[in-house]
Amino acid sequence: MSTSRTDLNYEQRFNDSVDKLMGHGCYNVELIEDFYRIFLAKSDVVANLFAHTNMSAQKTMLHDSLETLIDFSRTKEISPALEKLAQAHGKRGKNVPTYLFDVWLDSLMEALYLRDNSFTDKDELAWRLTLAPGITYVKFICKK
Template identity: 70%
Template sequence: MNQTSSQIAHPTYEQRFNDSVAKLVGQGAYNVALIEDFYRIFIHKSDAIAALFANTNMSAQKTMLHDSLDTLIEFSRTKHVSQEMQKLAHAHGPKGHKIPLYLFDVWLDSLMDALYQQDAAFSREDELAWRLTLAPGITFIKFYSGK
């Protein structure tokens, strides 16, 4: 029996995300070009963002971004508030860097821009998979950052 195009199985958003992460981030060491593209895009979004990074050790910051992505992904998969997730929320909240809530959306948009730059085959469906995966962790951070 032949399947019609409407019957062909499509990957779930979880599978689409996992495939994209394997392609763009890999295991272990981070994708230097992706991280550099992200910060170039993010910092140039506004003078306010540039000011936040004016005195930042960018080498350490790039490692923190990689680690933060791992934390957000793990939170999405487990919904367990790990010590790393707590630290991430605290670091961005009122007792930490006091990051304005709107910047989390700019951060995510900048990450998507960097992913599109790194992968010519990156699609709107891939973007949605990334957004759906990172949303729980970003929501958690925003919730505690807004308090």
């Protein structure tokens, strides 16, 4: 059994998936709508956190947040955008329980599978590995 370079290189697999699902910085309306439908249905806690949220603005923020998390994975530098994201979700912001970031990520994976019929476990792993450093940073700041 032969393994291709893409199978071994999660960064390339992630980049290919992002290009397919989001284009080069494009806003994928269907993906983001699917994500929020899935995420808000996960629990009353999630639904309550978004009860008085301007969802149009929130959808744009999700796109921007993904870009911020991807950027952190690539640069390994804490940007002002990542710091702002962490603070907005921390105790002085929305005070989001840290376990919800796992629910958020699982919801995103469900939306990715829904939007891309060829999305595989390897693609999911690539997304999770790429987003993990930024999510870990945000969760760390949220605990403080």
